[in-house]
Amino acid sequence: MDYIISVYRKPKNYGKLENAHSKSESNPFCGDRIELFVKIENEKISEIKFTGEGCTISIFSAEMLSENFIGKNVNEIKSLSDEDYLKLLPISLTPTRQKCALLSFRIMKNILRDLEKN
Amino acid sequence: MDVKKIREDFPIFRKMINGKRIVYLDSTATTQKPYQVIEKIKEFYENYNANVHRGIYSLSEYSTELYEKSRENVAGFINAHPEEIVFVRNTTEGLNLLSYSFLWNFLKPGDKILISMMEHHSNFIPWVRLKHFNIDVDFINITEEGYLDLEDLKNKLDKRTKIVSLSHVSNVLGTINDVNEISKIVHDNNSIFVVDGAQSVPHTPVDVKKIDCDFIAFSGHKMLxxxxxxxxxxxxxxxxxxxxxxxxxxxxxxVHINNIIYEDPPLKFEAGTPNVEGSLGLSAAIDYLKNIGMENVRDHEKRLTDYAFKKMDEFDDIVIYGPKNVEKRGGVISFNFNNGNRYIEKELIKNDIFVHPHDVAGILDSENIMVRSGHHCAEPLMDFYRIPATTRASFYIYNDEEDVDILMDGIKKVRKVMKIG
Structure with a gap:
C-alpha cells in the first residue's frame, strides 16, 4: 500500500501532451475521471501522459500504464485483454476496484480503436 | 431502544468476516432484514402462493387477501387510504410513473417543473428527460450548509410551474426539508407537490395528511x-x-378491439402480476418498525448522529456535509478528508490533504466497516460542492455508539495508511 500511495502522490507521467491523441473518460460508479495523451511513432507508443482525478488505484493504474506501455507496439496493446492488463499491476483487486484500475486501460484501447477507424 | 436485542433479529449480523463482526453503515443504500421479514416471504411460498385477483379457488382468494392486507398496512403507516397506495418496484419506479403519466395527459410544452440541487438521480432524471418534450425544468438552489433555499423556491414558482418534486430527506446531506411549509407554498401556487420519501419514511414518522403532499414515493428495501x-x-x-x-x-x-376500460386506482397502475411476496415482506417490515415506534427510530438516529458529530469533531481535517443541527437532519453523514474545507480548490493530484472516498471505503472495509463512497446518485450536488465524491456513513435501528466508535478507529486507520494528519 505504501508503494501505491507514493506513486499516487507523485505520478511521474502526470501532465498534458501537445499534438497527441487524447481522450477523457470517467468511471460512472464513482466519478473518477482520467484524460490520457498518447503519442505514436512508427506504430510504437513514444509518449504517454495523463491528467484527471481519482482514487489511489485509478491514478496508480494510469501511472503504471504509462510506464509499461511506452515503447510498446500498438498491436501488442490491442491484443491485451482486461485480465492481461490487471496482471501487469503489482496488486490484487476486488471486482469493484478492478473497475478503477481498468479506467485508463479502457481509454487507451478506445484511443487505439478510434485511430483504426480513421 | 435495545440495539443488541434488535441485532439478534437480523441473521446477517451473525456473520463474521475474518473473525470480526460486520459494522453495517450503509442503510441509506439498503437496510438489512430481520428474520420476521425473511420468514414471512418463506411462509407465503410454502403455504399461500397463487396469483392474485384472478383465481376463484381458495389459494388465490387467500393470496389476494394477503396482498390487499399489506396495502392496508402500508396505508395506515403513512395515514393514507388503501386505494391511494400503488405498489411499484421502488422509489425510482414511483417517480418514473408520475413523470410518464403526467406527460401523457397533464403536461404541455412550456410548462415548468421545479426540482432541487440536492435530488437523487431518481428524482432528477425522470423530470429532466421531459425537456425533450419542451417542458422546462428548473433547480431550486441550496445553501452552502445544505439547506433548501425557500426564497429561491418562491422566486422560481410561477404560473407555468405545474409540479414541484423534492426529497423529504437528502440521501447525501441528511437535510430534512420542511415539507409541511413547502407544501403550503407549492399549493398556494396551484402546483402539484411530489415528495421523494425514500429517506424519510424509513426513518421518521410520516403522515401524508399532515404534509398534505399530493404524492410520496418510497422503497421497501430501505425500511427492512x-x-x-x-x-x-x-x-x-x-x-x-x-x-x-x-x-x-x-x-x-x-378490453375490446375498439374500447379499453381501465381499472380504478390503485390497480390501474399495477399492470402485470404484482410482487405479492414483496408486499408481504414490506408489511412485516412495517409491523417491525411500528413495534419499535417511528418516534423512537427517529430519536435513536438523532442521538447517534449527535454522538458521531462530537466524535468527528476530534478530526479537524474532516469536513461533514449538510446541516450541523441534528434536529434538522437525518442519520446520514457524508464526509471528506479535505482539511475541513467543503470545496476542493486544487487539482486533487496536487492536493495532499484530500483522500479519495474510494480509498476511505476500501480501508474501512478492511476492518469490516461498510460505508458507501461515490457520488451517491447525486452528481449535480457533487458539482455544487466541486467534489468528485464523498464517503457516507448512515445509521439505522441496529447501529449503536459502539459502531460509531469502530468507525472512528477506522478513520484513524485511514489517516495512518494515507499518511495525512
Whole structure:
C-alpha cells in the first residue's frame, strides 16, 4: 500500500501532451475521471501522459500504464485483454476496484480503436 | 431502544468476516432484514402462493387477501387510504410513473417543473428527460450548509410551474426539508407537490395528511423490507384522472378491439402480476418498525448522529456535509478528508490533504466497516460542492455508539495508511 500511495502522490507521467491523441473518460460508479495523451511513432507508443482525478488505484493504474506501455507496439496493446492488463499491476483487486484500475486501460484501447477507424 | 436485542433479529449480523463482526453503515443504500421479514416471504411460498385477483379457488382468494392486507398496512403507516397506495418496484419506479403519466395527459410544452440541487438521480432524471418534450425544468438552489433555499423556491414558482418534486430527506446531506411549509407554498401556487420519501419514511414518522403532499414515493428495501417492492402514494382524486403507466393484465376492467376500460386506482397502475411476496415482506417490515415506534427510530438516529458529530469533531481535517443541527437532519453523514474545507480548490493530484472516498471505503472495509463512497446518485450536488465524491456513513435501528466508535478507529486507520494528519 505504501508503494501505491507514493506513486499516487507523485505520478511521474502526470501532465498534458501537445499534438497527441487524447481522450477523457470517467468511471460512472464513482466519478473518477482520467484524460490520457498518447503519442505514436512508427506504430510504437513514444509518449504517454495523463491528467484527471481519482482514487489511489485509478491514478496508480494510469501511472503504471504509462510506464509499461511506452515503447510498446500498438498491436501488442490491442491484443491485451482486461485480465492481461490487471496482471501487469503489482496488486490484487476486488471486482469493484478492478473497475478503477481498468479506467485508463479502457481509454487507451478506445484511443487505439478510434485511430483504426480513421 | 435495545440495539443488541434488535441485532439478534437480523441473521446477517451473525456473520463474521475474518473473525470480526460486520459494522453495517450503509442503510441509506439498503437496510438489512430481520428474520420476521425473511420468514414471512418463506411462509407465503410454502403455504399461500397463487396469483392474485384472478383465481376463484381458495389459494388465490387467500393470496389476494394477503396482498390487499399489506396495502392496508402500508396505508395506515403513512395515514393514507388503501386505494391511494400503488405498489411499484421502488422509489425510482414511483417517480418514473408520475413523470410518464403526467406527460401523457397533464403536461404541455412550456410548462415548468421545479426540482432541487440536492435530488437523487431518481428524482432528477425522470423530470429532466421531459425537456425533450419542451417542458422546462428548473433547480431550486441550496445553501452552502445544505439547506433548501425557500426564497429561491418562491422566486422560481410561477404560473407555468405545474409540479414541484423534492426529497423529504437528502440521501447525501441528511437535510430534512420542511415539507409541511413547502407544501403550503407549492399549493398556494396551484402546483402539484411530489415528495421523494425514500429517506424519510424509513426513518421518521410520516403522515401524508399532515404534509398534505399530493404524492410520496418510497422503497421497501430501505425500511427492512425486501428489494423489488416500493410504494407510490397519491391523492385519490388525482390518481383517478391520471393516465396509466405500464399497461397489460391486472389494470383493466374491459378490453375490446375498439374500447379499453381501465381499472380504478390503485390497480390501474399495477399492470402485470404484482410482487405479492414483496408486499408481504414490506408489511412485516412495517409491523417491525411500528413495534419499535417511528418516534423512537427517529430519536435513536438523532442521538447517534449527535454522538458521531462530537466524535468527528476530534478530526479537524474532516469536513461533514449538510446541516450541523441534528434536529434538522437525518442519520446520514457524508464526509471528506479535505482539511475541513467543503470545496476542493486544487487539482486533487496536487492536493495532499484530500483522500479519495474510494480509498476511505476500501480501508474501512478492511476492518469490516461498510460505508458507501461515490457520488451517491447525486452528481449535480457533487458539482455544487466541486467534489468528485464523498464517503457516507448512515445509521439505522441496529447501529449503536459502539459502531460509531469502530468507525472512528477506522478513520484513524485511514489517516495512518494515507499518511495525512
Amino acid at each position: 423490507g425486501p428489494m423489488g417492492i416500493g410504494v407510490l402514494y397519491g391523492k385519490y382524486d388525482i390518481l383517478k384522472e391520471m393516465a396509466p403507466f405500464l399497461s397489460g393484465g391486472e389494470m383493466i376492467k374491459e
